Amino acid sequence: MFEIIFTAFLCGLTLYLLRGISLAARKRYPPGPWGFPVIGHLPLFGRLPTETFLQWRHSYGDIFRIRMGAWPAVVVNGYSAVKDAADKPGDVFSGRPDFVTNKALREAFNGDDPLAFANFSPRYLQHRKFTVAALAMYMKRCDFESLFIEESDRFVRILVKDSKLCELDIGLYAYRAIARVLYQVLYGVEKSAEFEKILNEIVESTLNFNKFVGAGNPVDVIPWLRYILPYKVKEFMNVALELKWITKRNIKMHVQEYAQRNSVNDLTDALVFYGENLPEKSENSTLLTKTALLDTLFNLQGAGLDTTAKTVQWLMIYMVAFPNVQRKVQDEIDQVVGSGRRVSLKDRAYLPYTEATIHEVLRKNSIVPFALPHFTIADTKLCGFDIDKGTVVFLNLHSVSFEKDFWGDPDVFRPERFLTKQNTLDSSKCHHVLSFGSGRRRCIGESLVRQEIFLVFATLMQRCRLSVTDPGDVDLSSVPSLVYGPTTCKMRVLER
Template identity: 30%
Template structure:
């Protein structure tokens, strides 16, 4: 609590300096008041009043998604706000997101803030890069993951293997309560590492556990990282100097882990027998090296950056969503029983469910979709940036404006869902129990447009296979009801909970 107060004391002190410094007033206020005037005249979208330089400091640090939902309700499906001195707009409607985010003029990536100041530059991977570098490596990544599986034949082998390992680990608990977090992380991470560099890790692997630990610690301090991302100059002010140093050290260790993976894997590269994503990368790297005039972007460092974006984001989000699945089926045993009945009817008890079964399991699909919607565990798609001046919904949007898809508002909009706070998978089914495609399409947790998640097919395949296989073999209960109040990390994660996997007959 004292640390929290100290952080905002710093902001208030800086605010006083800005208000008192005539030179700073002269430099910064004209741009600020120009935006305020443009709001007043209706030239740019409406939004909450912000402080010069500091922006909208009234965002709820514990639950920022609630602030954005409030703004969307108050100002409409397009609204404006300030993150520090950065002018941003929020999009709070899925139809509008689809229209806008497929437009190349909105395909830039937003300011990387504090991440551009780390010793390990995280702005050149798939997530934060722009221009030709982004296009080239995004296209490559989609192709390489597809050729390595990405939800198809090869990846299904890895998913089935990790499903078996996950079920065995749960079975070994012998009906005692356990926290599923690290079991889910291990399963999701091993599927990805199999596709990316043909490797897996055992639960007692110290290097992998150290890597995960560094990532988790950074996620636990995510609020601090966000503060420094909005105000990069905070890294030079106590107490943020120590926080930045810790962030920098942990990121360095995590990237060091991936650098070692790349170095070791390259030693066994055989161009005649490509195995995975890394080998596909090495093949292009070798071809580029033969062309002196070629701009060589396929470097070992670039590969490490790509792996960081795909691997860390991929396993963390998949594992987090699986935990939300457990939370909701624990709290809704009737829903769990209906899913189990559908699994028994379609799959039986003697083979693992596969993604191909999903088309014959509408209720299970509805449950997964409803958990995506009501958890809103990815409340915002990764922000985009306008690459030129554009017009949107009658508003003039300047070049360099950050564009935030506020997915959580759309998922909880009562005008669309009627009772958005109620967990009701049946909302996605018609009277005959058939999925309503138009309504299912309203739930797009992996993003839309030109920067949608490159691993979406794989993530969907993993989630369906893990979720249905668990319920095929076990009934999930808990000694105490898990909380629905999320913990803010990179995403909205469930609060820690334990569960019991009771073997089915």
């Protein structure tokens, strides 16, 4: 009897394996470079994966296959392929891989996935819907423009004052300025005497957090490394908990105050409003809870600070590297706004060269070149290739900004490329800059952040002249991380 059962088992297993081999033979997978056993292609990325991936795209096409340690992965390049993946029916490319850092975050947040790291599901869609609604409520009911203008003015005053003493490393200045704005958007005007200390905590914790979630983290893609390097995961958990503590402290205060005044004064209030009818906690993982919705502040605080601060740095560095562009921006602002009043959002439509310059800096520096990793939630096809369920997907946003067929001279810094013959913004060119992502995972704060960046940059150009001793010596190379920032650059910020 045993021999019969064992023989039947072997026959079944053989048929199963043969069927799998047959199916695999009928599939057409993307090509890709040779990699190493176990660790895959990680050692081949080099210092700048953006450049390596551009070379591999040239060799293997718009879709190529790699391996991230234990995870099969594909890299999607070019505007057409990226848009096809991001907008795929059924949202098949909208998942998130369950990396070690994702699991650590879930543990830190008591079983809830923060919005940006959550896998695609009906709960995620509900979470995103409420967060978008809360942002819209905040932008409708709160005077965020006055906040942006006031803080931009303050940023300029500090830069000018401190620049009288020496050339400035503008990195920390940008972080502190954006942290002030972000904190007040999220939590309202801070009156505490410890405000400066709180800002320092947010900046330091955000920088530390982003070190751990950068692309290609070996602990993420080779899970057994967490047992060899347990301190890495513990350190990440501590950083996440520190950021969580900052948000939790403010949430508790807002929930108590909102019940008394019933008005929306900041984004936390708006999230409290949308969370009123949600359960505080739930054993059902498919249900969105009030706690999970309010924990969205964790994502907004971290992502909003790092990306915006680095964008401001890039804008300032490009202005000292290209003083002719800086003069053109200033001339346009002088003609439209003058020096007798502050720049406002109503001026935005009449400053096309200023807007074109912002778009060109964003194009040249894809600060989040691969977005957060996506993950296929079902077997699918893309550009004629088979992509299996459970594949990590990198949407190479950087490649979109350097397509020679579309841009002509993508390596050249030329804001005029975004202007039509009628001196208006070319919307088709603007839509090819995917700094905020694409599809269902697109940054939900894009509209608010774009307005903030415009006001900060335009105020700087209206009030200041940025300079270095030799513009030709300015280093425009990126420092890889989750968010790519510039190398250190010292400059003078002189009042005009």
